[in-house]
Every structure is written in structure tokens, then in C-alpha cells.
Amino acid sequence: MTQEPSSDDGVQISIKEALALARKLHRQSQLDEAEGIYRRLLDAVPEWPDVLNLLALLRFRKKDEEEAIGLLRRAVAMDPNYADAHNNLGNLLKLQGRIDEAESSYLRALELVPEHADAWNNLGIIRRLQERPEAAEEALRRALRANERLVDAHYNLGMLLRALRRYAEAADSLQRVLALNSYYWLAYQSLGSLLYLLGRTDEAVGMYRDWLKLTPDHPVALHMLAACTGDNIPERASDHYIRTLFDAYATRFDQSLVENLHYQAPQRVAEALTRCYGGGANLDILDAGCGTGLCGPMVKAYARALTGVDLSPKMLEEARRRSVYDELIEAELTAFLKSHPAGYDAIISADTLCYFGPLADFSQAAAAALRPSGRLILTVERLPDRGETPGFMLIESGRYAHRQDYLRETLTAAGFTVDILDQTELRMEAGQPVAGLVVAARKNIAGAEPEDAPGIGRLDN
Structure with a gap:
């Protein structure tokens, strides 16, 4: 005979009451309390699929993906017709990159419930990962036929169409997303950039102002409004902006940039590192603004120790999955550099300085963090060197672009010799290449003339 669960104050309650209490605590993010009740329920009824499913979702929120997957497998083993558990299992497998297994879980959910809108939405994501855009669009439209108000499906369809x-x-x-949920900030961000690409800047400005009426201090809205209007432009993107933007973007970052936008900045940095050091080296390397770690595998062969630093904890979680970095640190970049004098032989930075306007403080901090003759290798977006154009500018995309001559002058003033300063293409945007610069600069040796320091010679364009 099973024993009725008790609440934390020792009062005996029915199993039905205990489950209702656990669900309430779960919704209120009181996870430890909810977990305790779920586990006592499973002590009473060991193979209860609903509780296994709920406990799996809770363990996922506690970042224990493996236990969550195990619990969901138990749930579907006990009840093979449990469509929601199959769908949830697919979500966890997808997060682990186990795409074929995730697909099977979603398809099983749809066999059981052909109008399962969430499963169609998730299958659409899988089809996109499989580079099957027509099938992805069909799945997302099936999701919306099943539930026209499924906001995530509208958002995913918008991003696919983009x-x-x-x-x-x-x-x-994306406008439909905001009609359904006016607080869905990722849709504001994506719609604003689309309106910019379409040349509808006035609409973008109006949308950012509407967004700020709802959330007056939202860092992304403030930053993008400044970019579109030219008013109240910050010297660099705020820490709050970076964390908010990239924490939300982390799990989709690689697919969005590498697969959809033909992102080239990490490759350009790795190529410049090879030009500087030839076939190999044994360096302490800092990946400054490492993001999800795209540079890591490309430069690991040159590293005695590879450290990554980034402001976004979610991006660092994705970088950690690569198992490439010796250390990953959450910190603001310039402050981190200032706190690590002579700590590195090389500092690399791919597509990070597009969130900085003036680069003097960063350049001086990088010089201080490098050992003698250490290298700074970076990319920036290129601002044409024309007439009265300033050295840098916050453009309507929300990123800063820099002039080539400004970059050289700033690095030289910080104590570097610029060995490489090449024009390149960083990615595609609206079907057009984004102009960039790849730079390799060598820290001057104290007391030596810059041209006397060992180097590879200048390779400017």
C-alpha cells in the first residue's frame, strides 16, 4: 500500500493535491520545493508518465539535460502514446545536436496527434537545420493551421523567410508576432533589422519607440533607436544590451550566422594567425569576445592554453559544449584585459569590436595584456574612407563600423606595428556582402624601433 505524500509542514495531502501543489510551485520557479514533491509522488507511483514528464522539464531548467532525457524516455516507455512527452524529448535531443533522434521524436508525436502544433513548429526547426527550407516552411505553416495563435511558429516562419x-x-x-504578443522583444529586434534592410527606416524608428513605451529601459530598443536616429549614440554597446541580445540569440547563433549569412570572420582571424605564425606555435591565446566559440577549433592547434572571455553567459554555455577552451570567463572585455597584464602571447577577436565605437581604450588594454611582440588579430566592419566620414560610426544595423585609417592610427598610438590590414567580406546581409577589415598588429618591444621588431612584413591593401 502506498503512502500519501505530505507537504513540507508534514500535513498529509492526497496525491491529486500534491500534484497540483507541485505544478504551482514549478510555475512559480520554486524548483527545489516542486522537485521534492515530484520525487515523493514517484516514490508512491514509480512509473507515472505525467510526473516523469514534469520532473524532466524541471531538471532541464536546472541544467541537467541527461537526467531530463532519461526521465522522458521512461515516460514514453510507460506510455508510448504520450505525444507531449515525445515532443519534449525531441526538444532536449535537438539542444544536444542529436538532430535525427529529435526528428524521430517529433514525427512520433505527430503520428499520435496529427494537429500537434508545437511538434509541427519544432519539426520546422529541424527541417531548417537539415537545410530543407521548403519542408521547414511547410511544417511551420502546418503548425499555424493547427494553432493560428502559436507565436513561436509565426516568429520561426518570419526568420525562415528572412x-x-x-x-x-x-x-x-513578425508583425503578426507582435500583434499576438506585444512583449515578444526578439520580434521587435528582428523586425527592426528587416525594416532597415527594406529601407523602411521611419517604420523601424516608430516601432522602436512603440517598444520603449512598453519597456522604457529595454537596452536593445534604446540602442537600436540611437542607431536609426543618430540621437544619444553611446560610445559602445552597453553591457546590458550585449547580455540581453546574445543570451537570447545563443542557441541559434551558429545556424543564423554560419549557415544563413555565410559568416567568415572566424576564418579570417584564423587565416591571419597562420600568416603570423606559420605552421605552428605554442601560445597562450585569448579569444576576446569568444561567443559560442566558433574561433576555438580553428586556432586550438596554436594554443598552449586557450581562454575565452565573453559578456553573455548563454553564449559561454554554447562555447563550453565544444570542449575546446581551457578556460571560459564571463567578463567585460576591456576590464578583463586591464586586469591581466602581460598574460597572453596572442589576442584574437572576431566580430566583437563592431560593438565598440572608439577603440583607443581597448587597444591600450590589449597592448598591456600582451607579452612583448605579442599579436592582436581582429576583425571590424569597414567604414569607407571618404571625405568628412568620422573614424567610426554607429550604423542602422546597430553595429559600429570603422575607417581603415582610424584603425591603423589607433593601434599605432597604442604601441602596435600593423602587419596586416586587409579588406575582406565578413558575412552576407540582404544578399550583399558586409565589408570588413582583418587586422594583425604586433606589440612593439620597449626600446626598439617598430620596424626592428620581429615580424612578417606589412601586407596592407
Whole structure:
């Protein structure tokens, strides 16, 4: 005979009451208390699929993906017709990159419930990962036929259409998101950039102002409004902006940039490192603004120790999954550099300084963090060297672009010799290449003339 569970104050309650209490605590994010009740329920009824499913979701929130997957497998083993558990299992497998297994879970959910809107939405994501855009679009539209108010499906469809360069349709989908949920800030961010690409800057400005009426201090809205209007421009993107933007973007970052935008900045940094050091080296390398760690595998062969630093904890979680870095640190970049004098032989930075305006403070901090003759290798977006154009500018994309001559002058003033300063393409945007610069600069040796320090010679364009 099973024993009725008790609440924390020792009062005996029914199993039904205990489950209701656990669900309430779970919704209120009182996870430890909810977990205790779920586990006591499983002591009473060891193979209860609903409780296994709920406990799996809770363990996932506690970042224990493996136990969560195990619990969901138990749930579907006990009840093979449990469509929601199959769908949840697919979500966890997808997060681990186990795409084929995730697909099987979603398809099983849809066999059981053909109009399972969430499963269709998730299958659409899988189809996109499989580079099957037509199938992805069909799955997302099936999700919306099953539930026209499924906000995530509208958002995912909008992002797919954007990747397919169907910008006007993408904007329509994202506007539908905001009609359903006016607080869905990722849709504001994506719609604003689409309106910018479509040349509808006035609409973007109006949208950012509407957003700020709802959330007056939202860092992304403030930053993007400044970018579009030219008013109240910050010297660099705020820490709050960076964390908010990239924490939300982390799990989709690699797919969005590498697969959809043909992102080249990490490759350009790795190529410059090879030009500087030839076939190999044994360096203490700092990946400054490492993000999800795209540079890591490309430069690991040169590293005695590879450290990554980034402001976004979610991006660092993705970098940790690569098992490439010896250390990953959450910190603001310039402050971190200032606190590590002569700590590194090389500092690399791919597509990070597009969130900085003036670069003097960063350049001086990087010089201090490098050992003698250490290298700084970086990319920036390129601002044309024309007439009265300033040395840097916050452009309507929300990123800063820098002039080539400004970059050289700033690095030289910080004590570097610029060995490489090449024009390149960093990624695609609206079907057009984004102009960039790849730079390799060598820290001067104290007391030596810059040209006397060992180097590879200048390779400017």
C-alpha cells in the first residue's frame, strides 16, 4: 500500500493535491520545493508518465539535460502514446545536436496527434537545420493551421523567410508576432533589422519607440533607436544590451550566422594567425569576445592554453559544449584585459569590436595584456574612407563600423606595428556582402624601433 505524500509542514495531502501543489510551485520557479514533491509522488507511483514528464522539464531548467532525457524516455516507455512527452524529448535531443533522434521524436508525436502544433513548429526547426527550407516552411505553416495563435511558429516562419530573402513576407510574419504578443522583444529586434534592410527606416524608428513605451529601459530598443536616429549614440554597446541580445540569440547563433549569412570572420582571424605564425606555435591565446566559440577549433592547434572571455553567459554555455577552451570567463572585455597584464602571447577577436565605437581604450588594454611582440588579430566592419566620414560610426544595423585609417592610427598610438590590414567580406546581409577589415598588429618591444621588431612584413591593401 502506498503512502500519501505530505507537504513540507508534514500535513498529509492526497496525491491529486500534491500534484497540483507541485505544478504551482514549478510555475512559480520554486524548483527545489516542486522537485521534492515530484520525487515523493514517484516514490508512491514509480512509473507515472505525467510526473516523469514534469520532473524532466524541471531538471532541464536546472541544467541537467541527461537526467531530463532519461526521465522522458521512461515516460514514453510507460506510455508510448504520450505525444507531449515525445515532443519534449525531441526538444532536449535537438539542444544536444542529436538532430535525427529529435526528428524521430517529433514525427512520433505527430503520428499520435496529427494537429500537434508545437511538434509541427519544432519539426520546422529541424527541417531548417537539415537545410530543407521548403519542408521547414511547410511544417511551420502546418503548425499555424493547427494553432493560428502559436507565436513561436509565426516568429520561426518570419526568420525562415528572412533567411530565404523574402523580406516583405518575413516582416509580415513578425508583425503578426507582435500583434499576438506585444512583449515578444526578439520580434521587435528582428523586425527592426528587416525594416532597415527594406529601407523602411521611419517604420523601424516608430516601432522602436512603440517598444520603449512598453519597456522604457529595454537596452536593445534604446540602442537600436540611437542607431536609426543618430540621437544619444553611446560610445559602445552597453553591457546590458550585449547580455540581453546574445543570451537570447545563443542557441541559434551558429545556424543564423554560419549557415544563413555565410559568416567568415572566424576564418579570417584564423587565416591571419597562420600568416603570423606559420605552421605552428605554442601560445597562450585569448579569444576576446569568444561567443559560442566558433574561433576555438580553428586556432586550438596554436594554443598552449586557450581562454575565452565573453559578456553573455548563454553564449559561454554554447562555447563550453565544444570542449575546446581551457578556460571560459564571463567578463567585460576591456576590464578583463586591464586586469591581466602581460598574460597572453596572442589576442584574437572576431566580430566583437563592431560593438565598440572608439577603440583607443581597448587597444591600450590589449597592448598591456600582451607579452612583448605579442599579436592582436581582429576583425571590424569597414567604414569607407571618404571625405568628412568620422573614424567610426554607429550604423542602422546597430553595429559600429570603422575607417581603415582610424584603425591603423589607433593601434599605432597604442604601441602596435600593423602587419596586416586587409579588406575582406565578413558575412552576407540582404544578399550583399558586409565589408570588413582583418587586422594583425604586433606589440612593439620597449626600446626598439617598430620596424626592428620581429615580424612578417606589412601586407596592407
